[in-house]
Amino acid sequence: MRAFEATQTFFDMAAEHLNIEPAMREALLMPGREIQVQVSIEMDDGKLANFVGFRVQHDNARGPMKGGLRFHPQVDLDEVRALACLMTWKTAVVNLPYGGAKGGIGVDPSKLSKREIERLTRAFVDQIHDIVGPDTDIPAPDMGTDHQVMAWFRNQWEKYHGFNPAVITGKPVEEYGARGREEATGRGVGILTLKLVRRLGMKPENSNLAIQGFGNVGTHAAKFLHESQFPVVAVSDISGTYYHPDGLDIPEVLRYKMKHPNGLLEGFEQCERLPGDALLALKDVDVLIPAAIGGVITEQNVDGIHAKVIVEGANGPVMPAADSILQDRGVTILPDILANAGGVTVSYFEWVQNRQHYRWSLDRVRQELDHTMNEAFETVWQTSQQHNISLRTAAFMIGIARVHRATELAGLTS
Incomplete structure (x- = not known):
């Protein structure tokens, strides 16, 4: 079973409990935009190398889209599509004002030098800079990327759009990153x-x-x-x-x-x-x-x-x-959409700090993270107990219901 098909299976189980009509299910599940780009760079030995990059923007009903950027050999459109979808429900479960997105490049970063990874990152930004930004789609680290890649991404994006560190999260602390993000x-x-x-x-x-x-x-x-x-x-x-x-x-x-x-x-x-x-x-x-x-x-x-x-x-x-x-x-x-939501939660804190031009202490970041995660857990646990369903189905129900409500309030349905 492919990754997006697996995500759809879990989605459908929750949507059944919510009695969402088929047309709305399709609208909530399908990504709003999928981008595939060719990324070509010069390797250290002077040869040309070509890679395929992706950015899938799933849903923005609850706010700007948020999602990681991974460098991994297995990255393909199906995987990125599934992960973007999961990000939509994840941000909704922990009640962050975000939608979901995801991106990646099919590459083994362990086989590239540091300079080759930098060139790859900057070339990828050249291809997608006009569809990401602090009010539209905010990338972050994921498998195979780290704070250094985020710093390169931000620097390249700002060459087109000017100073705005809120374009990306997971940056080094010295580059407007949040304490406690790693x-x-x-x-x-x-x-x-x-x-x-x-x-x-x-x-x-x-x-x-x-x-x-x-x-x-x-x-x-x-x-x-x-x-x-x-x-x-x-x-x-x-x-x-x-x-x-x-x-x-x-x-x-x-x-x-x-x-x-x-x-x-x-x-x-x-x-x-x-x-x-x-x-x-x-x-x-x-x-x-x-x-x-x-x-x-x-x-x-x-x-x-x-x-x-x-x-x-x-x-x-x-x-x-x-x-x-x-x-x-x-x-x-x-489930993952609750268990590993700590990363996107502190990414949200970083984005907030960048927008406010004010830095929080590590103690405050941890305190806010603990509060957010515990509150989300209690909501999922109580939903599970109330409906006698698994924690996964409960989490999906909460996330889907919040996105569904935001979609309706925006006036996109009759």
Whole structure:
């Protein structure tokens, strides 16, 4: 099943509960605009290289569109379309005045030099600068991009449109970025994991936890959850799964990763090393956080999942068929459109600060993030309990209902 088809499946389940008519469902689901561009750059060896870039703008009924920019070999129009759609519901679930968008380039950034990535970023901006902006569509970091890429993006965009740091979020703090933005997605995952576990009557210190993916989201989630007394028994990256039945020494794991030339855990010896896909099937894991890429839990491998709780740190990690099986088994799943919304929430704070020309303290950013995530969780939880539905369907219902209402209020329907 393709990514957008999976998103549509979850959308339709929620739309059924809301009794939205078919024509309106189609209007809410289909993106407003899809852009595909050729991005050509000169490589360091003087040769020409061609890449394909995308920007999908899904919906702006609730405000300017917001969504990340990813550099990854698997980026294609279907994936970007699905992620843009998810961003619309995500911003609505946490009640931010945004719509959804997403962008990306099909490229493996690990095979490019820093200067080649800069040229690629600037060439992409040259192609899309006229359709993004602080009042229309505001990009942010995603897989394969970071604060440096955001700084290049902003600099190139301002060559066309003049000074306005609110055009993009996730910038370096020195370049009008927000304190706490880098940790935001992982911290949000941690906040809601702790809240969900307690709501289910489980104790953190007795709940073994595993995190698939040890990039930005996974590392910050691991740090927060370790400090919250969870035994983090396993983490994984592209070099393998690193497992200790009594819990990993997360501060030591983080120090090792920072010192590794490629930011990996390769060679870490204070635990047992297993194959990369072994993490999903560990039998002593109570809480599983897939925080790598989408589509990792499928109908083919779902029988090997033993966790009682899954918190979706990545976008779309559980496919619909697997989701149904897990729900039938009583597994509680906190969906991506709520669980990993910490990043877009602090991106919103950054955008607000840029518009106000005023910088918040880290304590204020964290306080506002905690408040926003907790409020959204309570709304989703209560909706789930009231209608006897999954947390995923409840979150989609809330997001879709808010966008539907905004669309009606704008006078776009009869």
